[in-house]
Amino acid sequence: TRVERLLAMGATADQIARIHAPIGLDIGAASPAEIAVAILAQAIQAFRLRGLDSKDAAA
Known part of the structure; x- marks a missing residue:
């Protein structure tokens, strides 16, 4: 049901696939x-x- 709610709210399948739960x-x-x-x-x-990491953020 979480996926259905997120889709109804406009989230894409790719965005939902990135969720770690x-x-x-x-x-x-x-x-x-x-x-x-x-x-x-x-x-x-x-x-x-x-x-x-912090080295990339400083560059």
């Missing part, structure tokens, strides 16, 4: 703090894989 690396997180680490780890991974 559920978010977080599979590290076996159990506590809220571990879940937060898993989410931040995935955000950092996506940031680095796109080549947007």
Whole structure:
């Protein structure tokens, strides 16, 4: 139903395909703090894989 709602709101199939859900690396997180680490780890991974590290931003 999420995809249907996003399509109805005007999102394209390509935009929807970029969504990572559920978010977080599979590290076996159990506590809220571990879940937060898993989410931040995935955000950092996506940031680095796109080549947007601080050296690129300064150039």
